[in-house]
Amino acid sequence: MTPTSLLSPASLDVVRATAPVVAAHADAITARFYPRMFAAHPELLRVFNQGNQATGEQSKALAGSVVAYAVQLIDPDAPPFDHVIRRIAYKHVSLGIRPEQYTIVGEHLLAAVGEVLGDAVTPEIAAAWSEVYWLFALQLVAEEARLYQEADIDPRRPTRQYRVVRRIEETADVISLVLEPVDGGKLPDIAPGQYVSVFVDLPDGSRQPRQYTVSSTAVHTRLQITIRRVRGTNGAPDGMVSSYLHDQVKVGDVLELSAPAGDFVVTPTDGPxxxxxxxxxxxxxxxxxxxxxxxxxxxxxxxxxxxxxxxxxxxxxxxxxxxxxxxxxxxxxxxxxxxxxxxxxxxxxxxxxxxxxxxxxxxxxxxxxxxxxxxxxxxxxxxxPATRIRYEVFGPDLWAAQSASDASSDTTAGGPYAGDRG
Ligand SMILES: Cc1cc2nc3c(=O)[nH]c(=O)nc-3n(C[C@H](O)[C@H](O)[C@H](O)COP(=O)(O)OP(=O)(O)OC[C@H]3O[C@@H](n4cnc5c(N)ncnc54)[C@H](O)[C@@H]3O)c2cc1C
Ligand code: HEM
The missing domain is CATH 3.40.50.80 (Nucleotide-binding domain of ferredoxin-NADP reductase (FNR) module)
Structure with missing residues (x-):
């Protein structure tokens, strides 16, 4: 099935006509969306990275990806979108996102579209963008189900406890933590370059996840993460989780980690x-x-x-x-x-x-x-060639989002960085 055939013919015309205006307001839409959703579901504050919320990065990433998805639905020549789906799905799986939560996000995202665009949103436009959202959601849910099954993860319990067995001061502002599963079991399969989400309960009672690359599995029963302390600049606060890990975590403490995730991994060829x-x-x-x-x-x-x-x-x-x-x-x-x-x-x-x-x-x-x-x-x-250059962003992937919104201005999806993931 080609991407264009996914959207119904009526919605295709509406999305084609309205994509530029939605793209132009995408940041405003997601800026409305998050406060709405967190007010109705404060429990989600513990799943979303509040640092990214403060800097607005996640808003840009979500908006960029939805617009990019719509663009590739309406453009038969759009480059493949699979790598974007995979990246988001891995991030979601590392956070234990569940299918039923898509109803919550969908409700508040589409309501935010209505709030920002007002009367311009006719029932036809609302229906067409709802279709876009749910097509995207279905693809993500399917990919996430596959990843959960492959790694044998129950999304209701996405973490495993690890004990800190060693703390290494690497440089003045970088530490490594060597971690061993508390249950004494084997490490999961970890492809080199993958990350884990680390969930910490902060002193103020909040809980926050962050991703850290598994920097070593030199000892086969242990994995290591390496954390750079993030200092606030120009009046911004110091990083919440990196500061906590640097200042509070010691040998013997227990951390909660997701299964390894991410597709920034080397292929098993023998090329240089x-x-x-x-x-x-x-x-x-x-x-x-x-x-x-x-x-x-x-x-x-x-x-x-x-x-x-x-x-x-x-x-x-x-x-x-x-x-x-x-x-x-x-x-x-x-x-x-x-x-x-x-x-x-x-x-x-x-x-x-x-x-x-x-x-x-x-x-x-x-x-x-x-x-x-x-x-x-x-x-x-x-x-x-661009196809041989892969990159990993230590935050929401604004690079992809940026190339998507660049592309949306002329409703073609071949942004300057399209195809980066090879
Ligand atoms: C796939 C992936 C792999 C990663 N791997 C690693 C790794 O191996 N090692 C590593 O060190 N990091 C890694 N990271 C980054 C890591 O996940 C965290 O983003 C990083 O540690 C910062 O988290 P924090 O809680 O300390 O900072 P946060 O509290 O999230 O703050 C982030 C930034 O936002 C600013 N900020 C926060 N609140 C405000 C505000 N109110 N106003 C203005 N600015 C604000 C802070 O000053 C800071 O600059 C990775 C990220 C990803 C996505
Ligand atoms: C079609 C629906 C959705 C889309 C298009 C979407 C898109 C995205 C994107 C683009 C990212 C950033 C990925 C990256 O580059 O790191 C992301 C991260 C995330 N998503 Fe979703 N998402 C959707 C549904 C959901 C749902 C249902 C939830 C659960 C409530 C959710 C929770 C999160 C969280 C917690 C993050 C990490 C946030 C952060 O680190 O700042 N998403 N999503």
Whole structure:
């Protein structure tokens, strides 16, 4: 079945005519939607990331994805949307989102459309956008059901208890926590690059989830997460969960973790890899290098990392140590400030223009969005196809949302970053 055939013919015309106006008001719609929904269902405050709510990032991600979905329904030439569905479904599954909750989100989202667009929303327009919402919801519910079943997770009990068995101070503002299942059972299957949602009960009585990449499974009965402390800038508060984990959590404490989730994982081919990271993005590099050292030591790997200073470059020694177990491993580092006497590291932001790369290199990049955009631009200029560049965003995926809303302005879905996930 082609994407266009999913929407009824009547709705197709209405959505085509109204997509630009909905796209233009998408942020306003979701800005209304969340307060409405949280007022009616305060229990959901414990599932949604309140940091993202405060910065408005989740509003943008939700709005962007709904508009992008509508655009690909009305454009037969739209690129595949599967990677967006997969990313959202994984995030939902890591949070234990259940099918019945789609009725709640649908009710408040469609009511918010009415509030923002007012009388412009005729019954036909309301029906057409309800159809869009439910088509999207059905695809997500189906994908989530598949993921729950595959990992044997009961969405009503999506977490498992883990005890902190080791706490490692990696740098001045990065710690690693080594965790072991309290029930003494085996670790779940964890693909290198996947994350877990960590749920914490904060001192003020609120409960909040955050995602952390599984940075290592070097000891097969234990998994490690690595957390950068987020400090508030320009009057914003310090990060809720990262501060809690840094300041309060000690060996012996118990944390609640979801099953591993996410599709930022290396394919089991033997093609060469470039792992380009900045800041906390290094947490995705270590598990991939660890995996290659364990299973494919002949596979060529280039790692490139950017940070403020060498002292801030977390997990560096561990990555370099593992790199020695590979047949063909090269490491580059860029620091905003290079220490006197450090002749190996490069000064400034990452610049991949002269780094030797094989033709068929597969790229995994993780770090702040401007960093990843820069990496991507350089690599495209060097002839690396977009389909070979994968990225992980440590927050709601505004990159996809942005390319979707760019696309919606001319009702084509091939935004500048379409197809990034390869
Ligand atoms: C897939 C994925 C993997 C990740 N992996 C890792 C990892 O391996 N390691 C890691 O360290 N992080 C990782 N992250 C990021 C992590 O999930 C958290 O986002 C991060 O730790 C910050 O959470 P926090 O609760 O400390 O900050 P939050 O409290 O959520 O705050 C986030 C930002 O919002 C600002 N803010 C909060 N409230 C307000 C307000 N009222 N007004 C203005 N600004 C405000 C804060 O100042 C801060 O800058 C990952 C994220 C994802 C999505
Ligand atoms: C068709 C319906 C839905 C759509 C299109 C949608 C879309 C999204 C998107 C785009 C993200 C961000 C993913 C990322 O890049 O990280 C997200 C995250 C999330 N969604 Fe949904 N969602 C839907 C339904 C629901 C439902 C029913 C719930 C449950 C109440 C829910 C709860 C959440 C939560 C808690 C997050 C994480 C929020 C955060 O980290 O800030 N969603 N969703």
């Amino acid at each position: 890899l470039l792992l380009a990271s900045a800041g906390a993005g290094i947490t995705t590099v270590l598990p991939i290098v660890e995996h290659i050292a364990r299973n494919q030591p002949q596979r060529k790997v280039v790692v490139a990392h950017a940070d403020r200073r060498a002292q801030d470059h977390a997990l560096r020694d561990t990555v370099l140590h593992l790199g020695r177990e590979l047949d063909d491993f090269t490491a580059y580092a860029w620091y905003e400030t290079v220490d006197d006497g450090d002749t190996r590291s490069r000064q400034g932001y990452m610049d991949l223009t002269d780094v030797p790369l094989p033709n068929d290199v597969q790229v995994f990049t993780c770090g702040p969005l401007p960093f990843m955009r820069h990496v991507r631009t350089t690599l495209l200029e060097r002839g690396v």
